[in-house]
Amino acid sequence: MTEPLLETRGLRKTFGALRATDHVDFDVRAGETHAVIGPNGAGKTTFIKQLSGELRPDSGRVRFAGEDITTLSVPRRSHKGLARSFQITSIYRDFSALDNVALAVQAHAGHSFRFWRKAREDAALREPARAILDKVGLVARADVIAANLAHGEQRQLEIAMALATQPRLLLLDEPVAGMGTDESQRMIEFLAGLKGDKTIVLVEHDMDAVFSLADRISVLVYGRIIATGTPAEIRANAGVRAAYLGEDA
Amino acid sequence: MIRPRTWMLVAIMLLLAAVPPIAALFAQPFYLDLLRRVMIFAIAAVSLNLILGYGGMVSFGHAAYLGIGAYAVGVLAYHGIDNGWLQWAVAIGASALVAAAIGSISVRTSGIYFIMITLAFTQMLYYLGISIEEYGGDDGMRLGVRSQFTGLIDLNDPTAFYYLVFAILVLFLYLTHRLVNSRFGLVLQAVRSNEARTRAIGFSPYPYRLAAFVISGAMCGLAGALLVNQTAYLTPEFMNWTRSGELMFMVILGGIATTAGPLLGAAALLLLEDVLQGSSLLPKWVNDHWQLYLGVILILVVLFARRGLAGLLPGRERND
Numbered sequence: 001m002t003e004p005l006l007e008t009r010g011l012r013k014t015f016g017a018l019r020a021t022d023h024v025d026f027d028v029r030a031g032e033t034h035a036v037i038g039p040n041g042a043g044k045t046t047f048i049k050q051l052s053g054e055l056r057p058d059s060g061r062v063r064f065a066g067e068d069i070t071t072l073s074v075p076r077r078s079h080k081g082l083a084r085s086f087q088i089t090s091i092y093r094d095f096s097a098l099d100n101v102a103l104a105v106q107a108h109a110g111h112s113f114r115f116w117r118k119a120r121e122d123a124a125l126r127e128p129a130r131a132i133l134d135k136v137g138l139v140a141r142a143d144v145i146a147a148n149l150a151h152g153e154q155r156q157l158e159i160a161m162a163l164a165t166q167p168r169l170l171l172l173d174e175p176v177a178g179m180g181t182d183e184s185q186r187m188i189e190f191l192a193g194l195k196g197d198k199t200i201v202l203v204e205h206d207m208d209a210v211f212s213l214a215d216r217i218s219v220l221v222y223g224r225i226i227a228t229g230t231p232a233e234i235r236a237n238a239g240v241r242a243a244y245l246g247e248d249a
Numbered sequence: 250m251i252r253p254r255t256w257m258l259v260a261i262m263l264l265l266a267a268v269p270p271i272a273a274l275f276a277q278p279f280y281l282d283l284l285r286r287v288m289i290f291a292i293a294a295v296s297l298n299l300i301l302g303y304g305g306m307v308s309f310g311h312a313a314y315l316g317i318g319a320y321a322v323g324v325l326a327y328h329g330i331d332n333g334w335l336q337w338a339v340a341i342g343a344s345a346l347v348a349a350a351i352g353s354i355s356v357r358t359s360g361i362y363f364i365m366i367t368l369a370f371t372q373m374l375y376y377l378g379i380s381i382e383e384y385g386g387d388d389g390m391r392l393g394v395r396s397q398f399t400g401l402i403d404l405n406d407p408t409a410f411y412y413l414v415f416a417i418l419v420l421f422l423y424l425t426h427r428l429v430n431s432r433f434g435l436v437l438q439a440v441r442s443n444e445a446r447t448r449a450i451g452f453s454p455y456p457y458r459l460a461a462f463v464i465s466g467a468m469c470g471l472a473g474a475l476l477v478n479q480t481a482y483l484t485p486e487f488m489n490w491t492r493s494g495e496l497m498f499m500v501i502l503g504g505i506a507t508t509a510g511p512l513l514g515a516a517a518l519l520l521l522e523d524v525l526q527g528s529s530l531l532p533k534w535v536n537d538h539w540q541l542y543l544g545v546i547l548i549l550v551v552l553f554a555r556r557g558l559a560g561l562l563p564g565r566e567r568n569d
Contacts, residue, residue: 052449078451090446092439103439107451112432113460119432165450 003066005030005199006051006082006169011060013046013223020046021057022223028169033191033200035210038220039243044203045087047220048173051201052084053077065168078107083167085158087174087203093147097138097157100146101129104164129164136160136190152183156190169199176206188212211235219243253563258422258509265415269408281407282479287519288414289475294499294511295421296468301497302506303429304461305441306356309364310371311496313351314344314466316378316488318473323392323483324384333396333404337474344470345463347374352462356455359444371493378485389484392477404478414475418512421468426508428464437461438506502550504557513558521546 004027013021020043028034038044049055051062053074062070069077092100102125106112109124119125133139136156141149146157155175162170175191176184188209194200195213204210210217211231218228221243227234234240265284272281293315300306321340330336355366379387395404404410428434439447440454447454477483486492495518503514525531525539535542554560 054445073453074448075451075453078449084449086445086449090443090449092442092446094442095439099435103435103447104450106432106435107447112436112452112457114432115428115434116431118427118430119435120430122432125432161446161450 002030004028005065006201007063008051009061009063011047011050011062012058013043013050013055014058019223021050023060024220024223024225026218026225026228028199028201029216030199031196032215033195033202033213035202035204035214035217036220037204037207037210037217042220043223044220045173046223048084048171048201048203052082052171075107078165078167081166081168082171083162083165083169084171085155085162085173085175087177089151089154089158091146091154091157091161093145095146096143097133097146097149097153097160098126098129098142100157101132101160101164102126104161105129105132108165132160132164135163152179152187155179155183155187159190163194163198167198169201170194171201171203173203174205175202176204176209184209254509257562261509261512262419265418266412269411273408278407281411283519283523285407285411285414286479287516288418288512289472289479290496290499290519291512291515292414292418292421292475293469293472293496294503294515295418295425296465296472297496298500298503298505298507298511299425299428299468300461300465301500302510303434303441304437304458306359306458306462307364307497308355308367308462308465308493309490309497310351310367310369310493311465311469312488312490312492313367313371313374314348314469315473315476315492315496316371316374316485317344317347318470318475319477319483319487320378320384320473321470322396322474322477323390326392326394326396327384327390331394331397333398336396337471340470340474341467342470344473345467348463348466349459352459352466356458356462368490368493371488372490375485375488375490378488385483387485389482389486392481392483395478395481396474410478417471417475422508422512429506433457433460498547502547502557504559507557507559509562510557510559517550517558518547 006028008024008026011021011024024047036044036047046055050057053072057070061068064080064082069080105125105128106119130139130142133142136159138153138156138160141153146154149157159175176187179187184206191213202213214231216228217231217234218225219234219240226243227237227240229237265288268284269281272278297308297311300308318340321343322336325336325339351367351370355363358366384390402409402413436452436457440458444454473487476487499514499518500511502517503510503512521543525535525542
């Protein structure tokens, strides 16, 4: 069996008496879309932050592409091929959409101790950025200041920035959060188009999104993964239904 | 295309370039001196704007580099070294070194901690200046001879000195403009705008912020070298925290993260100060309590011109 692209072993993180991440073993296979679901307060955000590098685990390891990345910083992980979108939209609000994506391209185009040439006239940054905006369907809005984009467009922009870093793995933290039905349907279709092409870890509350996108689902409850399996297996799992889907299903 | 903003800035610079002949025509050399002073502070404010405006690093200790630049010239002159090239190179180099030392610690912090650390370091330098009796201590000392650039320019000639300051200001405005629109400048602004996002796309902010801090300090060091030649007097007061506050005010008053802002802010603050303090057209009770009226005007500008004086210029600031 091939080694998973991302794996955690015995990951633990506590805040005082709260065990936010409790001995989590987690695998993401190359090419799959792996959803992490769980009730509010289950520790999903704490978990994803340990994958992205914003939080250090108390113990346990994170391996990515065969390498131990447990102690690597966020920017270093980005250069290893891990990209993240945020639950609360995180973009450069005062820059244009194209500037936003071009910055993500720039971050992976060598060092930026270049003091003279105008970055906004640099085709090596602008053209790949424009191509990615085209891919996410925002190219017509390239010159709009990001703060003036609609909420759904801002979420798309955020994913465009993640894609611009040419990641091997995308960590998407609630990509359809706060979207209307139409918007979230469009986002789900867009993510479905990325499936297979990119390995995706999807943290999401929206069950439509999860069950239509995920190849496998892990259920996080009180910091522990209580089940991992295909959407059908998760639906059928009695423990999951009791702990989580019960009130919904 | 040249935007209205750029035209305004060009107009202001042409006006400044025209000051010496006009001052000579009306036999008012005082204005030459005043506007040279304005431009020297504008250079310092331009340097502060780079980190405060574009980098979001609120340095409350920028007067440190004015002081270091001034002391570099003053102390070398005191020991008989009056070569301007050497003096100014030391002013810039020493400022860059001190900025690297202060920056290596302060740039790791942000917000209120950054403000307090930069303030604390500058106060240390201020008290160091006061304590060195050799160089006049508290009282400061006279600069015996201005920096010598034999055969090139004589700083004792007020007009020649004026145009030198003018040229350096133009150069710094242009350099800053290039810098903030370069790859480096965009990273700097990205960190100010959203640090978590900047890290997530793969930038480590620290080296970029530190480099900006050092560049800014070096630029301000040259302003200090100019200032001591302007006043022909060296005093630790150059490094006092009130001076750092004035520089901050020039940047904020003029409009942070704008090209023309620091120049407008420096001009507005120093000219208002001069008019309120000395104008015989104003009633004596204004002259006597000029700080009070200056304060009122500053409050009004901050309240009603939220983007500073540069925000009142036509067109929108676009850094491209």
